[in-house]
Every structure is written in structure tokens, then in C-alpha cells.
Amino acid sequence: MKFELKTENDNCSKLFSQSFSIVFFLSLIIILFDVALKLGIISRNHKIEYNCRVLSVEKSKPHFKKLSRLSNLKSKQQIWEFCREFIK
DSSP states (O other), X not given: OOOOOOOOTTHHHHHHHHHHHHHHHHHHHHHHHHHXXXXXXXXXXXXXXXXXXXXXXXXXXXXXXXXXXXXXXXSHHHHHHHHHHXXX
């Protein structure tokens, strides 16, 4: 009569690999989220700079509206002062 006892020796290594993969994917998601936020900030600053340069050449109402939405400023005087500081 044969008696066999099966033991799982690699149970610890499976647990380690699963926890490592979870940590890896969570850190990857956090890094990608941070990159997306920074690209959004860079894009917004680029739009503001571009619209300020266009506004300095062509003073039209649509450019004031775009800058008003981007900078949360309401009056034309505030937008002019903001653009002067931004273009320097």
C-alpha cells in the first residue's frame, strides 16, 4: 500500500508574485494618472500663452472669451494685465 502526501512548496512564491503584480499595476496607474494631470497643466498653459500672443496682435471678442474661460478672469483689463505678465 502506497501513501502519498502532496505538499505545495510554491504556495509562498505564488503569493509573492501576485502581490508584486498588484503593486506593480497600482504604481503604473498612479504614474500614468500623474503624467496625464501634468500634460493637462502644460496644455492649459500653452493655450493661455498662445491666446495671449494672438490677443496682442488681434484684439477681438472671441479671444477675450477664450482667455476668460481659461484664466477665470472676467474683465478685459484683468485679462490684459494677466497677458502682460504671462508673455514676459
